[in-house]
Amino acid sequence: MSVPLNDTLLAIADPTRRAILERLSRGEARVSDVAAPFAMSLAAVSKHVAVLERARLLRRRRVGREQLLSLRPGPLDDVTRWIVATRTCWSERLDTLDALLHEAASPSPRRRKERT
Numbered sequence: 001m002s003v004p005l006n007d008t009l010l011a012i013a014d015p016t017r018r019a020i021l022e023r024l025s026r027g028e029a030r031v032s033d034v035a036a037p038f039a040m041s042l043a044a045v046s047k048h049v050a051v052l053e054r055a056r057l058l059r060r061r062r063v064g065r066e067q068l069l070s071l072r073p074g075p076l077d078d079v080t081r082w083i084v085a086t087r088t089c090w091s092e093r094l095d096t097l098d099a100l101l102h103e104a105a106s107p108s109p110r111r112r113k114e115r116t
Contacts, residue, residue, distance in 0.1 A: 011055035024071035
C-alpha cells in the first residue's frame, strides 16, 4: 500500500474525522463551525483537521481572520479504487476455491464405475 493511501485510510478510520468530512461534503465551512457539533475543544478538533490535511482530504484557506475548510475528495477516489481492486482479486480467488471444492466433493465418473 502506498503512503498516501495509508494516510487516507488512517484519516478516515476515526469517526470524528469522518463526520468532519461529511460536513465538508455539503460545502466550505469555517473551522469553528466544523467544531461546533463536537463535545471537544477547538484544539482537539484542530488536531483532527491536521490529520485530514496531511491525508490531503481537505484544504484550508484564510479569508481575513477566518480559516475556511473545504473537502478534497481525490484521495477517497484512490481508496475506492484500492477497495474495488482488492475485492475483485479476492472474489476471483474465492470463486476458484469454490469450484475446486465442488469438484473435489462430487464423485468423478471413474469413482462411480468403481463402486458398481
